[in-house]
Amino acid sequence: MASTLHDVAQLAGVSIKTVSNVINDYPHIRAETRAKVEAAIAELSYQPNPSARSLRSGRTGLIGLAVPELSLSSYFAELADRMIAAAEQRGLTVLIEQTGGDRQRELDVLSGARRKMTDGLLFSALGLQQEDAELLRRPYPLVLLGERIFGGPTDHVTMHNVEAARAGTEFLLGLGRRRIAVVGAHEGEVIGSAGLRLRGYREALDAAGEPFREELVGYALPWHRRDGAEVTRRLIASGARFDALFAFNDNLAFGAMRALQEAHIVIPDDVAVLGFDNLDDAAYSIPSLSTIDPGLPEIVETSIELLVDRIAGRLDQERREIMAAFRIVHRESTPAI
Amino acid sequence: MASTLHDVAQLAGVSIKTVSNVINDYPHIRAETRAKVEAAIAELSYQPNPSARSLRSGRTGLIGLAVPELSLSSYFAELADRMIAAAEQRGLTVLIEQTGGDRQRELDVLSGARRKMTDGLLFSALGLQQEDAELLRRPYPLVLLGERIFGGPTDHVTMHNVEAARAGTEFLLGLGRRRIAVVGAHEGEVIGSAGLRLRGYREALDAAGEPFREELVGYALPWHRRDGAEVTRRLIASGARFDALFAFNDNLAFGAMRALQEAHIVIPDDVAVLGFDNLDDAAYSIPSLSTIDPGLPEIVETSIELLVDRIAGRLDQERREIMAAFRIVHRESTPAI
DNA sequence: GAGCCGCTCTACAACGTTGTACGGTAAACG
DNA sequence: CGTTTACCGTACAACGTTGTAGAGCGGCTC
DSSP states (O other), X not given: OOOOHHHHHHHHTSOHHHHHHHHTTOSOOOHHHHHHHHHHHHHHTOOOOHHHHHHHHSOOSEEEEEESOSSSOHHHHHHHHHHHHHHHHTTOEEEEEEOTTOHHHHHHHHHSGGGGTOSEEEEEOSSOOGGGGGGGOOSSOEEEESSSOSSOSSEEEEEOHHHHHHHHHHHHHHTTOXXXXXXXXXXXXXXXXXXXXXXXXXXXXXXXXXXXXXXXXXXXXXXXXXXXXXXXXXXXXXXXXOSEEEXXXXXXXXXXXXXXXXXXXOTTTTOEEEEESOOGGGGTSSSOXXXXXXXXXXXXXXXXXXXXXXXXXXXXXXXXXXXEOOEEEOOTTSOOO | OOOOHHHHHHHHTSOHHHXXXXXXXXXXXXXXXXXXXXXXXXXXXXXXXXXXXXXXXXXXXXXXXXXXXXXXXXXXXXXXXXXXXHHHHTTOEEEEEEOTTOHHHHHHHHHSGGGGTOSEEEEEOSSOOGGGGGGGOOSSOEEEESSXXXXXXXXXXXXXXXXXXXXXXXXXXXXXXXXXXXXXXXXXOOSSHHHHHHHHHHHHHHHHTOOOOGGGEEEOSSOOHHHHHHHHHHHHHXXXXXXXXXXXXXXXXXXXXXXXXXXXXXXXXXXXXXXXXOOGGGGTSSSOOEEEEOOHHHHHHHHHHHHHHHHHXXXXXXXXXXXXXXXXXXXXTSOOO
């Protein structure tokens, strides 16, 4: 059924290598020869065999994208969606691998069989920790995403977590809110989205001379909608008073809004709500969610660019750490100024 | 860097083919030899080269999953998530391709370069139409998902759209609601999720002796949250009265609920809302969404099973059409009985 | 004890492609 | 006019694996 270079060469009356040269845009081919070959390719509707090509060339045209999961966290679905599109523009195919955010499965991804079939890996870690940094030293192109590890041996694309969380908190303070609950903290975490965002929150409080109130900190792991709802229910039940709520991602915020409304707390009058991620859904929740936009398009373009660069070039050049620009998106869950 | 069968063979003092036999669980190998080989494999941390393997065997271990998109429609993210996990259990890797629901891009997927690097395709079409059925006749394993084409040349896994929509409508009628708006109809569509669900809706009305009111039909394409909101706003603005709303998917329902609440219409007292898909989010919206569960796990398992079967076996055996079982999930957006 | 069978292992070829080396021709140069 | 240079095309080998065929050996059957 499937035709090969050999068939095309025979039909066009040239050598097999000439057909290969035509396909690979080798410059020194007579127009006449090229036309003959192209006609033969069309007639046989020839398509190169990618396995043979990869075997010979050492490149598969595949890149891995390791994420915790596609559903539940819309953030990773949006990330994957954009990554697939961005890769396609560069002639690459994305192969998605789900880790569940589990440390062991993340380690498995790093050395699993799929590393032999991809040219590089975009690695969005959630279970690894700063101490695991050296485990990222691998003999293949690897770009790290996320905020679990900093200063590791690989290129790294991330966001301004501390600054953004600080700006978000300052934004809420600027609205006159003084008792700002947070949802999504992780017990004892220093590095990682939760730790960094909590740090930004505290910095803003300190700068404004507001006390840090432990009773307003809601711990949640993982960061799904249901966790946001549960934590917020507990905060409400604890009797702690708060006039704003900063959720460390939009999913948590959606769940938190749910819990607030159950308790007949009015958003934003009684409690202003701010999220983080600017998911597509944030514009369509009820009320629509004010949130921090971490610059996903920039993250996607940059990380693919870095990976492509590593694939093409040397693995030993200096590592790069890039942070995307953020901005605060003001919607209905925070009062108009 | 990477070691080959050759290296392992040399280290173990056996032939290259013996190593291959060990790896592929060929039964007739002395325990002693096997141990030697396995030690050598471990020492060199040998991993087979998938390109060479594919070239020689004709199998890549990859299967394509074509969906319209991963973000925006959580349904496809959940589908992809489960499909990746189900494939993994069978030693397969899923390669996701996004078509945007565009007919031309769907056709491109059918004959694109990726078909040469996958052993089969799970194809969730949205842009193709019944007339395109014959275009699905392909020389590779192909399982069709969705409801755009019926009776085509391939295996097909779908859901009971008509029956489920009818049951959903009867459920609303059973609550005493008589003026049931629908959101998500497609102008003139007969086959396709929208057409079939509209048919189920009409069948239920007919059976109950209720008139079909054209003014209660909201047309929406695509089926994103924003479309549900827009259509519902128009329905409200038109002055048409309705006491229930049946959205043809959950995203539309979320958008519709948003529009209803904007207009201070109380759910479910003034208007009961029913969705379709049972997304994870449906349990966490405000109010939580009653919806029709189309049996996603069954769809995923079945379609992978069919595809694996085609890959392993003959392509010419009779085509199969399988429908997953559905059920109605009762939550807050419809009144307690 | 001749013949047969099953077990264990090996040699060789092949999958379809691309890199290397080189042969030949025509144009450009000194 | 001889030599270099650019251009166009080819032959061969190699990428790492698995299928096929078969060799060698021991034990079993009759």
